[in-house]
Amino acid sequence: MGVVEVEKISRLEGRIEELSKRVDDIKSDINSLRNEVIATRNELNSRIDSINNSLNNRIDSLRNEMRNEISSLRREINDLRNDMNSRINSLENRINSLENRIENRINGLDRKLDSRFLTLLTIQISMWVTIILTILFK
Secondary structure (H helix, E strand, C coil): CCHHHHHHHHHHHHHHHHHHHHHHHHHHHHHHHHHHHHHHHHHHHHHHHHHHHHHHHHHHHHHHHHHHHHHHHHHHHHHHHHHHHHHHHHHHHHHHHHHHHHHHHHHHCCCCCCHHHHHHHHHHHHHHHHHHHHHHCC
16 A cells, blocks of 8 residues: 555545544534423423413303303392292282272262273273383383
C-alpha cells in the first residue's frame, strides 16, 4: 500500500468518524425532541384533565341550578293552583249563596209574577256569573 492509498483510507476513516459523530448527535437530538414531546404531551394531558374536571363541575353546577329553579317554579305553580282553587271555591260559594237568596225571594213573591221579570232576573244572574268568571280568569 502506497502513501496515497493510506491517505485516502485515512480521509475515509475521518469522514466515517465524522458521520458517526453526526449520527450520534442526530440520535441525541431526536432523543431530546422525543423527551420534549413526551413532557409536552404529559403537560397537555394534565391541562386537558383539569379543563375536563372544571367543565364537568360547571355542568353539574348548572344542572343543579336549573333543577332548583324548576323546583321553585313547580312550587309557585302549586301555590298558585291552590290559591286559584280557593278563589274558585269562594266564588262558587258566593254564586250558590246568591242563587239561594234569589230562589228564596222568588218563592216569597206572589206566584203571579210577570214572566218578563223572571227572564230579567235570569239574565242578571248570568251576567253576574260571567263577571265573576271574567275577574277570576284574568
